[in-house]
Amino acid sequence: MKNAADMADFNTLLSYMPDVGQCARALVDLNATWRMIEASSRLQCSDDTALILPTLGAARSGFSALEESLVKSLVAEKLSTALAVLSTKAQYVIDIIVRNLYERTADVGFLATDAALCAFVAGIDGEAGAIRQRLDDYRSKYTVYDDIVLLGADGRVLLRLDPAGSGGDGPAFVGDALLADAMQSDTHVEVFRHSALQPHKRQALIYGRRMLHPQTGAVAGVLCLCFDFEREMAGIFDTHRALDERYNMLLLDGEQRVIASADPAWIATGARVPVNHENTPRLQMYCGRLHLVRTVAARGYQGYAGPRGWCGQVMMPLDVAFHERGSRPAVALAPDLVRSLAGLSQSFCPPLHAIRLAADTVRRTVWNGQVMGSRHGQPGGRLDAIVELVGDVGARSNALFEEAGNDLSATAIGSGLDRTAFTAELMADLLERNLYERANDCRWWALSPLLRATLAQGRPGEAALGAVAGMLAYINGLYTVYSRIVVYGADGRILAESVRDAGDDASTGMTIDDGTLQRVLGLRTPQDYHVTPFAPSMLYRGRPAWIYHAAVRDPSDASKVVGGIGLVFDAAAELGAMLDDGLGRAGGVACFVDREGRVLASTAASLPAGAPLDIDPALLALARGESSARLVAHAGEVAMLGCCAARGYREFKTSDGYRDDVLAVVLRSHGPLRRTAQNESLGSGAAIAASRASATGAAVPGAGQRKYATFTVGGQLHAIAAEQVREACPGSAVAPVSAGARPEHRGMLALRNGDEIASYIWVADLAQMLGMAPAAAEGGQVIVVRHGEQSLGMLVETLDTVAAFADDDVIPAPLSWDGEDGLVRRVIRTATQLVPLVDAHSLRRMLDTGQPG
Structure with a gap:
């Protein structure tokens, strides 16, 4: 607030903060009272009253400075608190969707090489009904797609899962630039615009990749995966925006236009909105209302930055930004922890620290005046009267500072707890969305014709196993979240594998443990899968991990299981990355734990996988999807703790029969726990x-x-x-x-x-x-x-x-x-x-x- 515009914003902000305005008026009144006491003492001109004049002058001078600086500090802190919340939520909007779309880039790269699909597009082999079934099997596992389209090199629609998407049931030609772009590119093509592939949508998010002729290697056509963008964004908003919030969460394109809105009736899709890439505290006007705005670009994931120019944004109208939300949900705020945190106000909340210093100054001034009066004044004399008046004004000043401090402390603590809980919610959501993809991958890759044909041989030759190993290496290059992918026969012996880390020992020839093998052999349908408990595994250097298994079935008899595929999730790296990304620049300690409080992964060396986390059992018993935040004493420090029990994602862990509850925990320490007398x-x-x-x-x-x-x-x-x-x-x-x-x-x-x-x-x-x-x-x-x-x-x-x-x-x-x-x-x-x-x-x-x- 160094220029006229900033001062105008200050005055505007103050008018929307009634509690700060009340404090400002009380400071003005007290300042006038201190001036009156000083002036009265000077007029009396007695020797004893003259002794207290320097003390009164110091009090009056201090209040004159505080009258402006304290109010500005209160306004700045409330503004900073509100903007921090908006920044956190805006970052999560873009990060969640970018992580999701990264998986789509891998999907289209793998599916475009599917032998059966490539043969069909090249016109070599394949019956339309069987190919449609194959694509439907794929979509039944990767439910984020609302259509999958196979295009010939001339633009002819060879097959699509959703015929209504083209406006009719018959074959059609698609004159979309996506076709030419994909055919000329050796990687995937990503478009978000109106497309002839999905003409019923204003904008469609489509991933395309060229498909090669199995024999000649020539470009035969293009595979298009149509992402169910509207449903996905609605799910993100529903998960991360409470109904009583006073802000709107948006996804913007590179032209500042809204491509997804949590509340389209408030800010419509297609609207052009002001942005704040610099994260300044300046107010922004939109539709006749002043707003607080935060705009955040994606941090990227595995080198993928998302569609060009996309940003997350949150907008909050100023006229509701500082309204009290009513009673905060019941949270255990132990008084001693609140007092301890208030005692750490210099780092936790600087304006609160200023209030404490101001209260100290007033208390010291009054105390010194009382001491001076006891030494020099006569009982009932002028100095006694002034000292009594100073004591009265000092008490009023202390009461004002105490009220302002308590209000600000409650605001800062409440906001901090909200952000901590929201961070835990994001981490839990990131985890479930990531693991959803793992359950999809193992089931789909188990349907590979190459795998099924090879394992059906019983004793496949080296050439066949070499082809399988090559396919696994290709997959692992696209899906880097796996440290190892293994394929094993019905006897559990590992026949082929792909290992991302060259330092890992080979597992070929080893045997899958009998308990896991029996579970895989007993999987009844291609929709079923098995996940080993999070525990140390020989396939992951003896470290704990989840391993996702699916049954590989005989191509001529789907009821016969001829082996399985196991995907070793790189838990140490991937879980750590989720936790680090979730914490962001705010810092702290984060971890994933199971229902027993056993750490699965954490950002702290003092909490390795397998270590117990000292946490309230009531938090470990949170219902799925619920979160909580509170102040706690942790490792000798006062900290804000947020905890969220993961809810699952789409059908994953909600209706597919798999249940393995994980909780995300965030701890942000603010300083040593101590008595605050x-x-x-x-x-x-x-x-x-x-x-x-x-x-x-x-x-x-x-x-x-x-x-x-x-x-x-x-x-x-x-x-x-x-x-x-x-x-x-x-x-x-x-x-x-x-x-x-x-x-x-x-x-x-x-x-x-x-x-x-x-x-x-x-x-x-x-x-x-x-x-x-x-x-x-x-x-x-x-x-x-x-x-x-x-x-x-x-x-x-x-x-x-x-x-x-x-x-x-x-x-x-x-x-x-x-x-x-x-x-x-x-x-x-x-x-x-x-x-x-x-x-x-x-x-x-x-x-x-x-x-x-």
């Missing part, structure tokens, strides 16, 4: 004030009363006599120094007199001195304690308040005795608790190492 004690000032009032009945000290400054250490409230305190400074101002220091020394703090450095003091970690875990300087506070003519710094977690207590309520600490040099020799008794009182003299003696200047 700052968040736990935000309301402790009110609590101690209530205790004080109950115990003393007075807000200002009277006879027999003293004021004590309170703070937290290790999440527990502590106190020190207010007259022993000079001021509080931010812990971030501590400069680490180790030379000559004791273990509890955290560094040096510069004490200032105006703009000049007056002296340096040691800062000690009070938590460590009390036997607790060391505190973090970042986000902590340093209390400067006076001891005679010297000062020292005491690192604590948070500042609380300054309260008056009766002398009778200050009692010896339990198990203490006179003369002990312990830091806590007395405690303050309140109506609800005992507050340890830190002794400045003992503190000084424990740190007697000398102090500079």
Whole structure:
């Protein structure tokens, strides 16, 4: 937002964010109140009120800066959160379809070499009915095609599965440029446009490849696979777009035109829409409404980038972009994890971190003012009145920051959980779509006339087996997701194979395990297949993998199984690639697991295949197609976890009798799990004030009363006599120094007199001195304690308040005795608790190492 246009966008965005607007107005009001207090104090011109003027000036100056920067940060964070969601979904639209179409390029390359089909197109052999049955067998396995067409070299339709697609039942000639292009190319041709092959469609996605004469090698015709594009895109949108979402998912061509829309009534197919390839936060106008837009190109898969110019896009109207969705589905958000994540706001959500710093500044300003008033003001005097007013405005400021922080934290956490769950959903979908193809491949290749004829011989010769091996090598070159393809006889002995990795040992002559062989021999129809459980296999270097098997049947008696074919899925490489692609630049750890929580593959070396994943059993029991997200503690860190149980794809795992549930899990860690006393004690000032009032009945000290400054250490409230305190400074101002220091020394703090450095003091970690875990300087506070003519710094977690207590309520600490040099020799008794009182003299003696200047 560095120019006028950006500022205009900022003002427009702010008008659609009512919660941020409310915060902005409250900041303006508070800023005015701080100015009023400062002006009133200056008008009074008394010695005691003059002492607090620098503190009030700092508070007023800080609010003036925050009034603009904080609101801009809130707007930017909400915008960034919304755009991140749109980017994720746009990337998935294009990546899913590109992965699907990659398989089509392999299909057309293989089917165009089918011996029976080539002989039919060349006019050498084949009866139309048998060829039609063969193509129908193919489509019954690869259900993504709505038509398959065989064209002669002259453009004559020799055979098609869907006669109605040509507008009639009889033969027809097709004058489509696809024919000439395919005949002249030595690879596949891909078109997406209106085509004479499917004239009833506005645009058809067709894959063509030339077919060669089996004897002469001349071009005899063209095979055309017609992809069921509309059904496929509808399935993608139905899976990845919830009905209550406020955005539309689109697929665009290279001319910015919509070729598929999740909601055509909203944005119609064929419409030209604005794009955002640069992923800038600028608003885009479409049909009279401002939109947030994300446009993403395909990342490509196995070297295939998809049809030229295709992009995924998501558009969200600005007027609904920041509406609350209502109650979020019930998710287990443990309060301690939420607080821990909020404590990591600098990396997790920078604007939330700014709010926390602002709250610290206000709290420190008020605390310092109260300390100053306790030293210099007279009971009931002007300074006391100003201090009370400062405390009131400080409380209002804290409440504002707390509300803004909680709202922003909820938004950031909710958005993060949504994205994590969606990422898991994508990975589960990618997996099932990929494995669907594997089940298709094994069944189709089992129908190869060459395989059937060769295995029917019982003891095939070397020449026949060489031909089979050559065919397998050709297949494996097209379908690179397999590490090995094997063909075996009815006795289970492997007769031929193709191995992609030259370093793998040959398996020819080895025998398929008996359990798998019996399952393959028992497959009843060409539609049946068998998948071995995900387990170590000798065919995959002893690593775990799925192996897809289908029965090879006697060409003269389809009821007789003469052997089988096994496709060894390259699980380590392919599953890893899916997980990596799903994570994208967002990072994290992802894995596939089974219902027992056993890892099948992961992106983390610490979670190898076979390792157990520590995960809630309730997530492992998710129904198929369901997903969930939550905050979890994982490996000592607070993380967002998304989990989705794969649902299957088309008939695969839904109606084909095969069931092997897999879950995708995504973990995105945000930092170490730790207690966040700052968040736990935000309301402790009110609590101690209530205790004080109950115990003393007075807000200002009277006879027999003293004021004590309170703070937290290790999440527990502590106190020190207010007259022993000079001021509080931010812990971030501590400069680490180790030379000559004791273990509890955290560094040096510069004490200032105006703009000049007056002296340096040691800062000690009070938590460590009390036997607790060391505190973090970042986000902590340093209390400067006076001891005679010297000062020292005491690192604590948070500042609380300054309260008056009766002398009778200050009692010896339990198990203490006179003369002990312990830091806590007395405690303050309140109506609800005992507050340890830190002794400045003992503190000084424990740190007697000398102090500079």
